[in-house]
Amino acid sequence: MDLTSANTAIVLDSTADFPDAQERFPNWRVVPLYVNFGGESYRDGVDMTAEEFYRRLPSADPMPTTSQPTPADFAAAYAGLGGYDRILAITIAARLSGTFQSAGLAADERVRTIDSETASAAIAMLALAIQRRLDRGTTDEEVDALVERYTRGHGLLFTVDTLEFLARGGRIGRAKAFAGELLNVKPILSIRDGEVVPVKRVRGNRKAFQEFVDALESQTADGPDLRVGIAHADAPERMAELARMVRDLRPQATIEIETSLGAVIGTHAGPGTVGLFWFAGE
Amino acid sequence: MNLNGDVEVLQKIVDGALASLEASRQRIDDLNVYPVPDGDTGTNLTLTVRALADAVEQTSAASRQSLARDVARGALMGARGNSGVIFSQIVRGAADVLGETDGPRIDARAAALALRGASDAAYRAVRRPVEGTMLSVIRELAEEAEQRALEGPALGELLLELVRRGEIAVARTPEQLQVLRDAGVVDAGGAGLLELVRGVAATVTGEPLPAPPPREEPLGVESIHRELSPYRYCTVFLVEGRDLDRDALELGLERLGDSLLVVGDRNALKVHVHTDDPGAALSLGTDAGTIDGVEIANMHEQTQERTERLLTAVPDLATTGVVAVVAGAGNRRLFEQLAEGMGPIAIVEGGQTMNPSTADLIAAVESLGSHEAILLPNNTNVVLAAEHAAANAGRPVEVVASGSIPAGLAAMVAYDGTRPAAENAAEMREAVAAVATGEVTVASRDIALAGVDIRNGEWLGLADGTPVAGGSDFDDVAFAVVEKLVAGHHDLLTLLEGGDAPALDALVDRISAAHPDLDVDVQKGGQPHYALLLSAE
Numbered sequence: 046m047d048l049t050s051a052n053t054a055i056v057l058d059s060t061a062d063f064p065d066a067q068e069r070f071p072n073w074r075v076v077p078l079y080v081n082f083g084g085e086s087y088r089d090g091v092d093m094t095a096e097e098f099y100r101r102l103p104s105a106d107p108m109p110t111t112s113q114p115t116p117a118d119f120a121a122a123y124a125g126l127g128g129y130d131r132i133l134a135i136t137i138a139a140r141l142s143g144t145f146q147s148a149g150l151a152a153d154e155r156v157r158t159i160d161s162e163t164a165s166a167a168i169a170m171l172a173l174a175i176q177r178r179l180d181r182g183t184t185d186e187e188v189d190a191l192v193e194r195y196t197r198g199h200g201l202l203f204t205v206d207t208l209e210f211l212a213r214g215g216r217i218g219r220a221k222a223f224a225g226e227l228l229n230v231k232p233i234l235s236i237r238d239g240e241v242v243p244v245k246r247v248r249g250n251r252k253a254f255q256e257f258v259d260a261l262e263s264q265t266a267d268g269p270d271l272r273v274g275i276a277h278a279d280a281p282e283r284m285a286e287l288a289r290m291v292r293d294l295r296p297q298a299t300i301e302i303e304t305s306l307g308a309v310i311g312t313h314a315g316p317g318t319v320g321l322f323w324f325a326g327e
Numbered sequence: 328m329n330l331n332g333d334v335e336v337l338q339k340i341v342d343g344a345l346a347s348l349e350a351s352r353q354r355i356d357d358l359n360v361y362p363v364p365d366g367d368t369g370t371n372l373t374l375t376v377r378a379l380a381d382a383v384e385q386t387s388a389a390s391r392q393s394l395a396r397d398v399a400r401g402a403l404m405g406a407r408g409n410s411g412v413i414f415s416q417i418v419r420g421a422a423d424v425l426g427e428t429d430g431p432r433i434d435a436r437a438a439a440l441a442l443r444g445a446s447d448a449a450y451r452a453v454r455r456p457v458e459g460t461m462l463s464v465i466r467e468l469a470e471e472a473e474q475r476a477l478e479g480p481a482l483g484e485l486l487l488e489l490v491r492r493g494e495i496a497v498a499r500t501p502e503q504l505q506v507l508r509d510a511g512v513v514d515a516g517g518a519g520l521l522e523l524v525r526g527v528a529a530t531v532t533g534e535p536l537p538a539p540p541p542r543e544e545p546l547g548v549e550s551i552h553r554e555l556s557p558y559r560y561c562t563v564f565l566v567e568g569r570d571l572d573r574d575a576l577e578l579g580l581e582r583l584g585d586s587l588l589v590v591g592d593r594n595a596l597k598v599h600v601h602t603d604d605p606g607a608a609l610s611l612g613t614d615a616g617t618i619d620g621v622e623i624a625n626m627h628e629q630t631q632e633r634t635e636r637l638l639t640a641v642p643d644l645a646t647t648g649v650v651a652v653v654a655g656a657g658n659r660r661l662f663e664q665l666a667e668g669m670g671p672i673a674i675v676e677g678g679q680t681m682n683p684s685t686a687d688l689i690a691a692v693e694s695l696g697s698h699e700a701i702l703l704p705n706n707t708n709v710v711l712a713a714e715h716a717a718a719n720a721g722r723p724v725e726v727v728a729s730g731s732i733p734a735g736l737a738a739m740v741a742y743d744g745t746r747p748a749a750e751n752a753a754e755m756r757e758a759v760a761a762v763a764t765g766e767v768t769v770a771s772r773d774i775a776l777a778g779v780d781i782r783n784g785e786w787l788g789l790a791d792g793t794p795v796a797g798g799s800d801f802d803d804v805a806f807a808v809v810e811k812l813v814a815g816h817h818d819l820l821t822l823l824e825g826g827d828a829p830a831l832d833a834l835v836d837r838i839s840a841a842h843p844d845l846d847v848d849v850q851k852g853g854q855p856h857y858a859l860l861l862s863a864e
Binding site for chain 1 (some may be wrong): 845
């Protein structure tokens with residue numbers, strides 16, 4: 046079957062941190078996860094924007110928690126896409142959340158679920174790469190090959206101000222040992238095979254920033270095919286600094302996403318987090 | 328039926344069960360992800376069984392029937408947590424059956440009946456039974472016992488078969504419950520129940536307890552890979568009264584939270600609920616009768632403690648430890664913190680005027696308990712002793728020739744105890760090479776330096792071992808050292824304040840004004856001789 050943006054829809058979950066998906070692409074939908082403050086539950090990016098979330102976070106007691114969308118939430122999204130023959134549901138890494146499972150439980154024969162094995166803007170960048178192919182016409186095989194190449198080949202680096210948030214949500218994986226608050230140790234982290242993994246630890250924000258520079262220098266080449274995403278949790282100045290760095294270092298690259306980490310990713314990463322994502326490919 | 332030594336036998340059995348459980352308590356705590364990942368199942372079960380043991384010790388029962396009642400009540404009164412409450416019902420179900428038996432010994436057939444009673448009572452206690460928990464384990468034990476009992480085995484034989492079946496049932500819990508599968512663990516309550524059965528079997532057969540299974544490795548923090556309970560307080564209390572209406576109380580409590588258990592009889596009900604409003608739960612209790620044994624635990628605190636425990640857990644597989652020669656209490660703490668969670672560290676006191684011996688260093692290497700080691704001399708005068716120690720330690724030891732404490736700290740940032748010493752050493756040496764270090768001390772003699780005379784007793788500043796400034800003004804000397812160091816390294820400046828250093832505020836302000844983009848980190852090092860140790864990287 047030939048897949049086009051007229052017959053194929055893309056369903057993301059809100060951890061893709063791409064809240065204006067539907068405004069930009071009529072064939073895209075976002076299914077929100079939930080963020081819970083005490084007894085109150087909010088739909089990520091719908092009832093609660095990133096800005097509201099970071100405003101409330103400092104006074105939150107207990108700390109917020111998150112829940113995956115229900116299968117019914119996905120079923121409703123699929124049902125709302127009646128005019129499409131094919132639906133690609135692309136979710137956050139199944140090892141980080143039960144969202145992939147909910148998406149699958151609700152799936153009918155039109156739906157193909159894709160475990161992005163990654164998080165945040167890296168999910169949106171995969172969806173954008175698929176959309177580019179839909180716009181010119183593509184096939185299931187081509188999409189499969191892209192997903193395979195993307196999950197193995199995209200770059201992702203992030204650093205958090207404190208590991209507390211990752212630890213509290215149990216998403217810390219092998220990075221658990223990267224503490225060291227007294228000396229302002231900053232963990233440099235990545236996501237591999239759907240898991241948070243430690244890359245390195247450094248001291249201070251300047252050195253952390255330098256790690257992003259080194260990674261981009263050693264792992265990418267400048268060119269129009271290089272695509273970059275940047276995301277921040279209540280740290281716009283850090284995102285701006287990264288964007289400047291990318292433009293200086295890789296002037297031909299496209300920065301296709303600059304976004305705030307939404308309430309759900311923010312719950313697990315914490316304020317001050319900044320992430321850099323890249324993918325070399327059309 | 329008279330007692331005929333029942334109490335003594337029971338005491339032994341309970342003690343055996345308790346010993347078996349206690350040996351696995353921590354492991355079971357760390358398995359705990361359901362219903363709430365608060366990591367206390369092992370502890371709660373242990374406390375419940377201890378209460379049961381106390382009840383057996385204190386009983387003055389004159390008949391088997393009243394002994395059974397005392398035991399059931401003891402377990403109920405002492406029940407802690409979700410798992411403890413369910414366990415108290417298992418005890419009660421078994422006790423109800425065994426209290427009615429006669430004959431001097433409990434045989435396999437009676438045991439099978441007791442397990443069936445236990446299983447039924449446990450299922451009745453839970454409003455919505457979930458498979459893949461303690462419930463499935465007790466049910467499978469009952470089924471196994473019923474089948475085996477037909478063949479008429481000795482009680483000891485039956486119990487050994489039950490241990491085997493219990494192991495299978497526990498291993499199967501992740502297949503039955505998604506939460507467990509996601510977390511990659513077996514059910515904590517089921518695992519606890521199995522350890523209790525193992526203890527009973529060991530006591531009855533007279534066999535020694537097998538060594539407890541090792542803590543699962545890697546103990547994934549993935550095992551708390553779950554959203555937390557939305558409610559804050561674990562609330563447990565006992566309601567005593569007459570004609571208590573269990574269902575009515577349960578209905579009222581159900582609106583307040585989750586993980587609800589209401590168990591007991593018309594005279595006493597034990598309540599366990601997770602809620603944000605423990606006051607409202609207690610009010611419902613006082614409306615029904617008199618309340619007692621109130622326990623309210625802040626689960627978020629429990630979760631936090633557990634997170635901290637997991638965060639600081641040294642990987643059991645630490646291949647490589649570190650021996651660091653350090654002076655100053657503050658510096659010592661910095662080294663220890665950088666090793667925390669990464670691997671073992673041994674600090675040897677020493678430095679400029681207190682050089683440790685080769686034997687001191689070898690002893691420290693041996694104290695690590697790791698297969699390999701890194702030696703950080705942190706002083707040029709200690710490097711030689713470190714090299715001798717490395718050559719004679721009888722295991723792979725790499726010396727990373729850090730010439731100062733700040734250089735050693737830079738090396739520690741790159742340390743990872745799960746990797747071999749040689750790999751660590753390569754990265755740590757790179758880290759040492761990437762820092763410039765300096766110090767400010769008091770000149771111990773007159774020095775002529777680039778046309779400036781520094782007199783004995785004045786401040787002397789060195790950068791990478793070379794005198795660069797001197798004089799009577801501490802800030803001027805220190806600032807001159809900083810300027811030298813940051814010329815080639817402009818991300819991070821670390822200042823380790825000596826035990827008798829002048830105030831650093833003005834100096835730090837001056838540095839920040841001159842280098843607004845530099846991260847400046849000031850730490851109390853507490854080292855003697857050097858008012859200030861510096862590094863730039």
